[in-house]
Amino acid sequence: MSDATVLQQEIAIEQQHVDRVYTRLAELRQDASRAEKEGYRQAGVGTFGALVERDAMVYHAARRRQTLDTEHEGLVFGRLDLLTGATHYVGRMGIRDDASRPLVVDWRAPAAAAFYQATPAEPLGVIRRRMIQSTRERVTGIEDDLLDPDAAPPGMTVVGDGALLASLAKATGTGMRDIVATIQREQDEAIRSPAGGVTIVTGGPGTGKTAVALHRAAYLLYSDRSRFAGGGILVVGPSGVFVNYIATVLPSLGEETATLRSLGSLVPGWDATRVDSTEVAAIKGSLRIRRVLERASHDAVPGAPTELRLLYRGALLRLDAQALEQIRRKVLQRGARRNEVRGTGFDRVFDALWAQARDAKLSGLPEKREFESELADRTDFREFLKAWWPRFTPLRVLRWLADPKRLRAYANGVLSRDEIETLQGSFDALAEHGPTISDVALLDELDELMGRPRKAQKKSRNPFHVRDGVQEVSTFADRQAAARAQQVEREEDYRDYAHVVVDESQDVSPMQWRMIGRRGAYASWTIVGDPAQTAWSGDPDELDRSREKALGTRQRNSYSLTTNYRNSSEIFAVAASVIRAILPDLPLPSAVRSTGVDPVDVVTTAGALPATVRELAEKQLADVDGTIGVIAPVSRRDEMAAWVTGLPERVHVVTALEAKGMEYDAVVLVEPGQIAVDKSGVRTLYVALSRATQRLTTVGTNPDWHP
Numbered sequence: 001m002s003d004a005t006v007l008q009q010e011i012a013i014e015q016q017h018v019d020r021v022y023t024r025l026a027e028l029r030q031d032a033s034r035a036e037k038e039g040y041r042q043a044g045v046g047t048f049g050a051l052v053e054r055d056a057m058v059y060h061a062a063r064r065r066q067t068l069d070t071e072h073e074g075l076v077f078g079r080l081d082l083l084t085g086a087t088h089y090v091g092r093m094g095i096r097d098d099a100s101r102p103l104v105v106d107w108r109a110p111a112a113a114a115f116y117q118a119t120p121a122e123p124l125g126v127i128r129r130r131m132i133q134s135t136r137e138r139v140t141g142i143e144d145d146l147l148d149p150d151a152a153p154p155g156m157t158v159v160g161d162g163a164l165l166a167s168l169a170k171a172t173g174t175g176m177r178d179i180v181a182t183i184q185r186e187q188d189e190a191i192r193s194p195a196g197g198v199t200i201v202t203g204g205p206g207t208g209k210t211a212v213a214l215h216r217a218a219y220l221l222y223s224d225r226s227r228f229a230g231g232g233i234l235v236v237g238p239s240g241v242f243v244n245y246i247a248t249v250l251p252s253l254g255e256e257t258a259t260l261r262s263l264g265s266l267v268p269g270w271d272a273t274r275v276d277s278t279e280v281a282a283i284k285g286s287l288r289i290r291r292v293l294e295r296a297s298h299d300a301v302p303g304a305p306t307e308l309r310l311l312y313r314g315a316l317l318r319l320d321a322q323a324l325e326q327i328r329r330k331v332l333q334r335g336a337r338r339n340e341v342r343g344t345g346f347d348r349v350f351d352a353l354w355a356q357a358r359d360a361k362l363s364g365l366p367e368k369r370e371f372e373s374e375l376a377d378r379t380d381f382r383e384f385l386k387a388w389w390p391r392f393t394p395l396r397v398l399r400w401l402a403d404p405k406r407l408r409a410y411a412n413g414v415l416s417r418d419e420i421e422t423l424q425g426s427f428d429a430l431a432e433h434g435p436t437i438s439d440v441a442l443l444d445e446l447d448e449l450m451g452r453p454r455k456a457q458k459k460s461r462n463p464f465h466v467r468d469g470v471q472e473v474s475t476f477a478d479r480q481a482a483a484r485a486q487q488v489e490r491e492e493d494y495r496d497y498a499h500v501v502v503d504e505s506q507d508v509s510p511m512q513w514r515m516i517g518r519r520g521a522y523a524s525w526t527i528v529g530d531p532a533q534t535a536w537s538g539d540p541d542e543l544d545r546s547r548e549k550a551l552g553t554r555q556r557n558s559y560s561l562t563t564n565y566r567n568s569s570e571i572f573a574v575a576a577s578v579i580r581a582i583l584p585d586l587p588l589p590s591a592v593r594s595t596g597v598d599p600v601d602v603v604t605t606a607g608a609l610p611a612t613v614r615e616l617a618e619k620q621l622a623d624v625d626g627t628i629g630v631i632a633p634v635s636r637r638d639e640m641a642a643w644v645t646g647l648p649e650r651v652h653v654v655t656a657l658e659a660k661g662m663e664y665d666a667v668v669l670v671e672p673g674q675i676a677v678d679k680s681g682v683r684t685l686y687v688a689l690s691r692a693t694q695r696l697t698t699v700g701t702n703p704d705w706h707p
Contacts, residue, residue, distance in 0.1 A: 006157060018134065021095060024098075075104065080118075080129060113188070114126050116188035117185050119185060127146070127152050129147060130144050131144075189559060191215050194557060199524075201526065202560050205589070205686075205691075206566025210246060210528065213528045216501070232498055232499075233257070233499045236262070236501065238503070242660065243261065243262045268492045270440050275437055278680050279422050283422060286542065287511065289445075292407075292415065296398075299409075301388070306324065307319065310375070310380070312357060312374075323352060327348045327349060337450055340450075340451035345389045392450050398443060404424055411423070438509065441514065502529075503529070504660050504661050507535050508547070509536060510545075516550060525554070532583060532686065534680075537678075537680040570596070574696065575689035602697060603701070603702075603703045605701060613644065613668060613699060624665040625665070628651045628652070628665065629659065629666070630654070631670065632671070634655045656684045667691050667695070667696050669699070671702075672688070673704070
């Protein structure tokens with residue numbers, strides 16, 4: 001019998017089970033729809049209890065129906081044939097037949113762990129592991145691993161060469177794909193790491209660090225939904241481009257409750273995309289900048305009135321600049337938050353004026369409370385207070401640093417003269433273009449330093465309250481569910497996440513670790529990164545200390561990923577040669593596949609570069625079916641984007657920094673010599689060279705760009 005015939009027969013066998021699963025899925029979807037409709041009918045009873053019951057039935061039925069709809073594509077992707085004679089099918093969600101027998105085991109369940117962890121050396125009771133490939137409801141291919149040949153029964157069929165390498169050759173599309181069907185053992189161990197403490201995952205390019213982090217988030221939500229869906233999971237990435245790239249992964253795994261943020265959008269109200277130079281980012285990211293911000297947050301307002309003169313009942317009440325300065329300094333003692341002590345500052349002004357009025361021995365001087373009331377009614381006095389001590393926003397204070405005189409005063413003795421000169425001008429564009437990514441952490445720090453005006457606390461609503469004196473009878477489970485529902489309605493600047501995932505952690509500055517740490521004070525953590533790819537050029541010891549402070553004393557669980565699944569060996573050889581120039585002893589991951597296609601290096605003139613880049617991008621469009629990344633030096637992104645205007649949407653133009661964590665089927669890397677200008681630039685070039693899965697072309701005007 002030919003291999004093709006055997007394959008078709010095995011596909012037909014798996015199709016029978018897949019058909020049974022989708023038939024059952026349709027039944028479950030109908031049941032959920034009926035339950036949802038029945039819930040709406042409860043409203044017709046006309047009692048308060050019926051309304052509560054309606055809401056609960058509709059909510060749970062609609063959520064169940066949405067889950068069933070989300071997991072339709074590629075629902076069944078694996079099969080385990082066990083020594084016990086049992087067969088387990090593994091998929092995106094667990095499904096049982098009408099007799100409660102499992103048709104599909106959820107990939108996160110303990111029973112499915114062997115699908116990812118079994119190897120020929122440790123088969124874990126698995127004889128054959130089968131990967132099932134499908135399109136919609138139709139099985140299109142299968143790939144087998146025979147893990148325990150001695151235990152295989154007579155006639156057991158083994159087909160294919162394994163699903164992992166087959167999947168690596170596929171086009172990536174515009175977003176990151178999940179790897180749920182091809183998770184490897186070292187990845188699975190990190191995914192299933194203990195829920196508490198800190199899970200640290202390190203690995204070179206293409207080892208699947210980001211995929212591991214996202215699948216771990218899905219695993220945690222499955223294993224302890226009450227804790228992690230209730231408290232929330234925060235995923236922090238390096239850029240908006242990266243966050244958009246990974247945005248579809250968790251929904252494809254049936255999880256939509258996680259919050260995804262870039263470092264530039266972690267603080268509400270901002271979505272920063274501008275980047276500072278390496279030198280400026282190192283200064284803004286250093287913990288020393290906090291002292292500069294603290295001084296700014298306590299300084300006098302630019303242009304504020306320096307004198308208060310009031311005519312009160314014929315007497316002149318006056319506070320000169322020195323008096324006002326003394327009041328401000330006394331109120332703003334070290335640790336005081338400016339917005340929170342604003343009222344105290346006003347009280348001190350009233351006290352000083354009352355003392356003058358009393359010393360003037362004015363006839364008919366009222367009691368102090370009436371005196372203050374009379375002054376508060378005066379428009380000129382109210383306008384003075386608003387100008388002298390306004391409500392401060394972080395951006396308003398940060399913009400003060402655009403004034404060279406103020407910057408020098410705040411940074412004196414904290415930053416060196418060269419650092420102050422480097423920082424000059426970096427805040428000039430705040431008013432017109434908003435903050436840079438590095439500035440967002442400074443805004444968060446200023447928010448912490450200045451505090452916020454106190455707001456009246458809202459009384460929490462009892463969800464079981466019907467009317468005065470009447471409450472619904474409820475179980476403990478009902479109240480737990482209601483509490484979780486209220487938790488999900490999080491405030492804009494939510495800071496009580498149950499778990500925090502930080503991707504590309506090697507690029508998080510000390511100040512950014514402070515910003516993230518405020519949102520994960522009670523959280524467990526997953527930290528993912530590769531020290532060799534860091535763009536941080538500041539003090540490495542300060543970086544380590546700030547990260548450790550954010551993570552606290554929680555237990556650490558460390559995992560190392562050693563296999564590069566993304567790059568062909570030909571492509572990674574070029575990237576490896578670049579990083580070896582500055583880190584000759586660095587352990588690098590092993591690329592597991594070869595395409596036989598070597599990277600191409602094109603040298604041209606400055607005048608011909610635009611046309612050459614476009615021509616190369618068009619060639620890549622013809623050579624691959626997936627995405628093409630045109631990677632440019634940070635300062636030339638917009639210029640080079642214009643060179644490929646009008647090409648299909650498969651062509652994405654990104655900077656070398658934005659390319660971190662990204663993956664493209666083909667890459668056209670422009671002017672690599674302008675990226676590798678220093679050691680930090682060499683690391684960034686290493687990142688850019690390791691983004692392609694199938695084709696890599698470098699093009700520029702310098703033939704000696706290699707470090």
